[in-house]
Amino acid sequence: MTPQGGPHPAPDSAPDGLAVRLDNVSAAYGRHVAMREVCLSMRRGEFLGVIGPNGAGKTTLLTVLNGLARIVGGRAEVLGRPLTPATVGDLRKRIGYVAQLQEIDPLLPITVRESVLTGCFGRVGPLRRVPAAARRRTDELLALVGLTELARRPLGHLSGGEKQRTAIARALLQEPEILLLDEPTAALDWQAQRGILALIQELHERFGLTTLIVTHDLNTLPAVCSRVAYMKAGRVTWSGSPREAVDGARLSALYNIPIHVVRHGGRDHIIG
Amino acid sequence: MDWSLLQYGFMHKALLAGLLGGIACALTGVLVVTMRISAIGICVAHAAFAGALLGILLGAGPLGPAFLTSFLVAGILGPLTDKADVAPDTVVGILFSTMLGLAFLFLGLMTGPRTEALDLFWGSILTATWFDIKVLAAVTAALLLGLALFFKEIQAVLCHRAVALAVGVPATLVYYAMLFSVGAAVAASLRSIGGLLIYGLIINPAAAAYQLSYSLKRIFVLACLFAVGSSWGGLLLATVLDVPAGAMIVLLSTGIFVAATLLSPKSPRAASFLHRLQTAFSGRVSARDKARENTP
Numbered sequence: 001m002t003p004q005g006g007p008h009p010a011p012d013s014a015p016d017g018l019a020v021r022l023d024n025v026s027a028a029y030g031r032h033v034a035m036r037e038v039c040l041s042m043r044r045g046e047f048l049g050v051i052g053p054n055g056a057g058k059t060t061l062l063t064v065l066n067g068l069a070r071i072v073g074g075r076a077e078v079l080g081r082p083l084t085p086a087t088v089g090d091l092r093k094r095i096g097y098v099a100q101l102q103e104i105d106p107l108l109p110i111t112v113r114e115s116v117l118t119g120c121f122g123r124v125g126p127l128r129r130v131p132a133a134a135r136r137r138t139d140e141l142l143a144l145v146g147l148t149e150l151a152r153r154p155l156g157h158l159s160g161g162e163k164q165r166t167a168i169a170r171a172l173l174q175e176p177e178i179l180l181l182d183e184p185t186a187a188l189d190w191q192a193q194r195g196i197l198a199l200i201q202e203l204h205e206r207f208g209l210t211t212l213i214v215t216h217d218l219n220t221l222p223a224v225c226s227r228v229a230y231m232k233a234g235r236v237t238w239s240g241s242p243r244e245a246v247d248g249a250r251l252s253a254l255y256n257i258p259i260h261v262v263r264h265g266g267r268d269h270i271i272g
Numbered sequence: 273m274d275w276s277l278l279q280y281g282f283m284h285k286a287l288l289a290g291l292l293g294g295i296a297c298a299l300t301g302v303l304v305v306t307m308r309i310s311a312i313g314i315c316v317a318h319a320a321f322a323g324a325l326l327g328i329l330l331g332a333g334p335l336g337p338a339f340l341t342s343f344l345v346a347g348i349l350g351p352l353t354d355k356a357d358v359a360p361d362t363v364v365g366i367l368f369s370t371m372l373g374l375a376f377l378f379l380g381l382m383t384g385p386r387t388e389a390l391d392l393f394w395g396s397i398l399t400a401t402w403f404d405i406k407v408l409a410a411v412t413a414a415l416l417l418g419l420a421l422f423f424k425e426i427q428a429v430l431c432h433r434a435v436a437l438a439v440g441v442p443a444t445l446v447y448y449a450m451l452f453s454v455g456a457a458v459a460a461s462l463r464s465i466g467g468l469l470i471y472g473l474i475i476n477p478a479a480a481a482y483q484l485s486y487s488l489k490r491i492f493v494l495a496c497l498f499a500v501g502s503s504w505g506g507l508l509l510a511t512v513l514d515v516p517a518g519a520m521i522v523l524l525s526t527g528i529f530v531a532a533t534l535l536s537p538k539s540p541r542a543a544s545f546l547h548r549l550q551t552a553f554s555g556r557v558s559a560r561d562k563a564r565e566n567t568p
Contacts, residue, residue: 030355066438068437068438089440089442090440092437092438092439092440093439093440095438097438097439099434099435099438104432105308106538107482107483107486107538108306108431108486109306109431109482109485109486109487109488109491110427110431110432110486110488111486114427114431115431115432115435118424118427118428118431118432118435118436118439118441119439120439121424121425121428121436121439121440121441122439122440122441123440124424126421126422126425126442127421127422130424154486155431167435170435170439174439174440
């Protein structure tokens with residue numbers, strides 16, 4: 001396992017330094033095409049924020065990158081390897097995925113620690129015991145995300161913010177090179193939102209991750225990202241610097257409602 | 273009660289069938305209950321039932337066709353319920369009614385007394401043969417071995433399948449293997465427990481165990497104990513009361529589920545009752561009660 005705080009390994013990164021390259025990629029669920037001809041690339045170590053209205057294809061973009069969605073057109077390359085049914089199993093082990101917050105049965109027989117430990121199962125592989133190093137790392141990560149006290153609690157008993165912290169710790173146990181986060185602050189209170197985003201930013205820098213976050217938290221996004229992309233109707237319609245992303249006219253066109261940007265206390269605030 | 277019954281060979285075989293069938297049903301029951309796919313399990317059980325009746329109709333015996341049809345339906349259900357453009361409930365409903373329709377069709381096409389076919393409805397644990405027991409032993413051993421070898425993958429898929437898939441666990445393969453294991457357990461237990469009653473022995477002990485622990489390992493062990501207890505208890509009750517054994521086995525397992533639900537430490541009301549009971553018997557006053565007493 002990687003020493004605490006050290007960068008995660010990058011054994012076969014792309015020679016051009018790109019962690020992700022999508023060329024005209026389209027993806028579908030059944031007969032419904034949810035993402036159309038998306039061209040997008042991410043450099044190693046980049047922190048990309050993706051925003052857009054509901055149904056824009058943001059979650060599909062994440063599921064394309066970790067091989068959970070069905071690609072129906074174009075070419076996708078992740079960590080220097082083409083994303084195909086043959087490579088997806090290996091690539092998935094190198095990509096941490098924090099899904100949207102979901103309801104969990106309070107009676108579910110799994111503790112927080114067991115759930116985090118799941119993160120290493122793909123790398124460990126079947127018919128092998130979880131190594132002691134992974135168990136120690138689980139405890140370190142639980143401490144890092146502030147869940148040591150809750151390690152033995154059933155997963156279904158946690159609050160929304162605690163569940164997201166568990167999911168982040170689980171994704172980090174994978175020792176990912178890419179971290180994908182799908183609305184990690186949705187359905188959380190204000191304090192939990194700020195806490196989670198600060199944690200994600202800290203982890204991104206500490207582990208040298210390539211991070212892609214999908215969120216609706218427009219006010220915080222520019223502060224944590226190095227680049228922002230807009231998505232609408234299954235397409236990436238714009239990408240640029242966080243400063244340029246906070247633009248009233250541009251955001252109004254994206255969401256089809258009047259959006260104003262107000263500067264207060266040295267920061268831009270977005271008002272819908 | 274006449275305990276001399278326990279000396280007879282048929283009773284030994286019945287107790288063995290109860291032990292092995294109970295363990296096989298309980299193990300697969302925990303999979304079905306934890307993943308909340310009871311409807312899929314019922315569908316697979318009825319597929320085994322229809323297959324067994326077809327086997328009898330064709331003179332091929334019930335066991336082989338029961339395995340074949342339950343595996344076939346498990347193999348169809350897995351991919352179909354995973355398809356985004358087909359509602360899983362609809363697929364399960366259609367296959368379930370189809371299997372039931374086929375079962376009654378095969379029954380209707382039979383000529384003669386149909387004793388063997390009717391036995392499959394409510395089972396005949398007291399007439400279990402050594403061959404039945406060998407099949408049950410093989411299936412139970414395979415299930416226990418699979419559980420021991422792949423416990424971490426099974427736990428990951430049972431508790432959060434999407435997460436398991438995202439971290440690189442072959443979650444779909446594990447899920448389909450679980451469906452096949454339900455089919456195998458049902459097919460192997462069909463003759464002893466009965467097509468209409470088998471599902472009680474799959475669901476009830478697992479559901480009772482699920483109420484009592486947050487540890488998956490403990491749930492597997494408790495479910496096996498409840499299922500074997502129901503099988504043996506039901507068998508003895510049936511002998512004493514001279515009623516069908518399969519019915520008593522399932523009714524006893526239902527009683528265990530009701531008791532487990534009432535006393536579940538996972539239920540806040542039951543947990544509070546148990547806490548009060550424990551305090552009353554131990555004579556100690558907990559910190560929580562002290563704090564409550566000190567509250568004005």
